[in-house]
Amino acid sequence: MPFFLRQAAIKIQYDYDTKMIKLEQTDGTTIIQDFNQTQQYTISGKSCRKDKIPTDLQLQPPCVPSNATYRGRRTIGDDVTYDVDTWFIADTPWGNITVSVMAHDCTPVMQGTSTNENNVVSQTTVFYHNVQFPTLAATTFQVPQPCPGH
Numbered sequence: 001m002p003f004f005l006r007q008a009a010i011k012i013q014y015d016y017d018t019k020m021i022k023l024e025q026t027d028g029t030t031i032i033q034d035f036n037q038t039q040q041y042t043i044s045g046k047s048c049r050k051d052k053i054p055t056d057l058q059l060q061p062p063c064v065p066s067n068a069t070y071r072g073r074r075t076i077g078d079d080v081t082y083d084v085d086t087w088f089i090a091d092t093p094w095g096n097i098t099v100s101v102m103a104h105d106c107t108p109v110m111q112g113t114s115t116n117e118n119n120v121v122s123q124t125t126v127f128y129h130n131v132q133f134p135t136l137a138a139t140t141f142q143v144p145q146p147c148p149g150h
Contacts, residue, residue, distance in 0.1 A: 013140055016062050020141040032143055035059040041143045048147035056093045063106035064099065065089060073103060084109050095122070107131050 011024040019035035030043045038053045068087040075081050083103035090096050095115030101108055108128045115122045 013136060015136055015141070016059060018141070019059050021059070022141055032141055033059075034141070034143075041147050043144060043147065048144065050147055054093070058093075063101060068099075071098070074100075076109070 009026050013022040013024075014020075021031075021033040021035075023031040023033075025031075028044065032041045032043070033053060034040070035053065035058065038055060040051045040053050042049045042051070064085075064087045068089045071086040071088050073083055073085050076084050084100045085103045086098065086100045088096070088098050095113050097114075098110075098112040099108065100110040108131065110128065111126045113122075113124045113126075
């Protein structure tokens, strides 16, 4: 039976230099991924679960990795338009990825991922909006005390 998730809003905070990601979901769940320690912490209410991040999964680099294939430039928008470059990255640990970024500064616009494992096809599309480049507080990626081993 297929499963469809129509829409979800997640606040993502990403720091490639420290190799950390924080995802805040609308249901109150927070996920902190530490790629230095290959650990993921899932915090929901007063509980916290610690899991290992598989070593073949690496933090996606900012902009476009060197093994990406350029697919072309398109213009998006109506009254105000922007040039967007699209790239394809094959055979990543997440599957095949198509990513579109603003041509002038590489701000992410869209990412599509397609996988086929055990004859089960999965496609995910992420649209980025309200992208900001703030200086993150030192506590942004701090794992709370109820987490095991932390």
